[in-house]
Amino acid sequence: MRIVVAGATGRTGREVLAVARERGHAVDGVATTETAVDGVDVRPADELADRLADADALVDFTVPEASRSHAGMAADAGVAYVVGTTGFNQQGTADLRGAADRIPVLKASNFARGVQALLDAVADVVRTLDGYDIELTETHHNGKRDAPSGTATTLLDRIDAVVDDLDRTYGREGHQPRGNGEVGVHVRRAGNVRGEHELLLAGNDEVVTLTHRAESRRVFAAGAVDAAEWLVGRDPGWYNFADAL
Ligand SMILES: NC(=O)c1ccc[n+]([C@@H]2O[C@H](COP(=O)([O-])OP(=O)(O)OC[C@H]3O[C@@H](n4cnc5c(N)ncnc54)[C@H](OP(=O)(O)O)[C@@H]3O)[C@@H](O)[C@H]2O)c1
Numbered sequence: 148m149r150i151v152v153a154g155a156t157g158r159t160g161r162e163v164l165a166v167a168r169e170r171g172h173a174v175d176g177v178a179t180t181e182t183a184v185d186g187v188d189v190r191p192a193d194e195l196a197d198r199l200a201d202a203d204a205l206v207d208f209t210v211p212e213a214s215r216s217h218a219g220m221a222a223d224a225g226v227a228y229v230v231g232t233t234g235f236n237q238q239g240t241a242d243l244r245g246a247a248d249r250i251p252v253l254k255a256s257n258f259a260r261g262v263q264a265l266l267d268a269v270a271d272v273v274r275t276l277d278g279y280d281i282e283l284t285e286t287h288h289n290g291k292r293d294a295p296s297g298t299a300t301t302l303l304d305r306i307d308a309v310v311d312d313l314d315r316t317y318g319r320e321g322h323q324p325r326g327n328g329e330v331g332v333h334v335r336r337a338g339n340v341r342g343e344h345e346l347l348l349a350g351n352d353e354v355v356t357l358t359h360r361a362e363s364r365r366v367f368a369a370g371a372v373d374a375a376e377w378l379v380g381r382d383p384g385w386y387n388f389a390d391a392l
Pocket of ligand 1: 155158192208232367
């Protein structure tokens with residue numbers, strides 16, 4: 148398979164290049180400027196359309212404004228599109244969904260299998276522990292742009308689906324007790340942390356924590372390549388990581 152990686156010079160993109168090569172795929176990369184990563188010629192992003200001409204899949208870990216146009220280019224080229232970029236606004240998400248009318252698009256805010264298991268479990272846990280206080284804390288490296296993380300937002304959406312009148316409270320200060328229905332959301336940015344998410348539920352004289360910790364960026368890269376391998380040849384449409392797993 149021929150895989151083009153957008154963001155090939157980035158922290159995650161260079162791992163995608165490495166994993167895809169290890170699995171025997173032909174790889175190509177684009178980033179903002181021309182360079183080379185581990186012997187792969189990385190071209191400027193304005194050459195992406197050319198790069199896609201003979202590609203099977205585009206795997207994208209860049210920034211939302213770039214991914215919006217990459218989705219359109221993948222659709223024009225008829226290439227399966229896997230996107231790991233996070234932090235899209237409504238218009239950005241709409242653009243990706245528009246591309247899914249023409250090509251298979253798989254979007255995931257987290258390509259770790261463990262996070263998928265956490266997402267699958269969270270609604271059941273929250274339902275069983277009805278009325279417990281819930282606090283969500285995520286920690287990432289100091290270069291991460293969007294906050295809270297896409298994974299934290301997805302976890303909150305899952306909780307929202309089973310809790311009435313959920314009140315997302317981003318950080319706290321001042322003098323007031325915790326409100327009913329509050330879910331505290333806490334964001335930490337420091338060093339080179341790959342990604343940690345902890346959901347804490349407390350009530351009934353007990354505390355339950357569900358924690359996922361990525362120990363290297365390989366886990367995201369491997370998941371994204373798994374997704375690309377699964378996506379190529381599918382019908383146009385909107386897919387998620389759970390579909391591929
Ligand atoms: N879904 C997941 O599992 C997962 C996991 C990790 C990260 N992410 C997300 O993936 C994204 C990238 O994260 P990262 O830590 O790898 O970022 P990063 O290290 O900052 O890398 C960003 C990459 O995007 C390229 N880029 C930036 N602007 C571009 C543009 N306009 N056109 C084309 N390429 C552009 C950069 O190229 P230059 O270096 O040439 O500027 C670089 O290669 C973020 O949104 C992050 O939250 C998702």
